[in-house]
Amino acid sequence: MKIKEKELVEKAKEVLKNSYSVYSHFKVGAALQIKDGTIITGTNIENASFGLSNCAERSTLFTAYSMGYRKEDIVAFCVLTPLDHLVSPCGACRQVMSELLLPETPVFMAYGKDKVVKTTVQELLPYTFRKEDLNV
Numbered sequence: 558m559k560i561k562e563k564e565l566v567e568k569a570k571e572v573l574k575n576s577y578s579v580y581s582h583f584k585v586g587a588a589l590q591i592k593d594g595t596i597i598t599g600t601n602i603e604n605a606s607f608g609l610s611n612c613a614e615r616s617t618l619f620t621a622y623s624m625g626y627r628k629e630d631i632v633a634f635c636v637l638t639p640l641d642h643l644v645s646p647c648g649a650c651r652q653v654m655s656e657l658l659l660p661e662t663p664v665f666m667a668y669g670k671d672k673v674v675k676t677t678v679q680e681l682l683p684y685t686f687r688k689e690d691l692n693v
């Protein structure tokens with residue numbers, strides 16, 4: 558399966574226009590690739606009750622899962638900010654990514670004009686809380 562890194566970055570950039578970030582004005586886009594080549598995108602969606610805001614990473618993953626896809630179907634993930642410095646997924650998103658993506662899934666963190674840092678889900682959150690931990 559070919560990872561469409563460039564296309565993922567482009568789609569994550571395109572979806573920035575849909576970011577509902579009326580409070581922070583901090584736009585984030587994300588995109589993931591399904592193994593059949595489909596790309597699913599999402600943005601951050603804020604709320605007047607600030608704590609209810611949803612990050613772009615989670616919007617994207619929840620959309621994919623709502624469409625019926627599961628972690629085994631997802632071959633790459635990308636998060637993008639248009640700023641000049643690297644922005645990596647927040648702690649809450651790392652926890653969600655660690656359950657809804659495979660540990661070795663590549664994660665592209667895109668920023669600036671065309672900069673991309675590549676990592677994996679496992680690298681982002683090595684000691685994650687797992688669903689297996691609930692089996693006491």
Ligand code: THU
Binds near residue numbers: 581612646
């Ligand atoms: N945000 C994301 O969408 N992803 C991140 O990884 C960090 C933060 C959003 C949440 C909020 O809408 C805005 O950025 C400022 O925190």
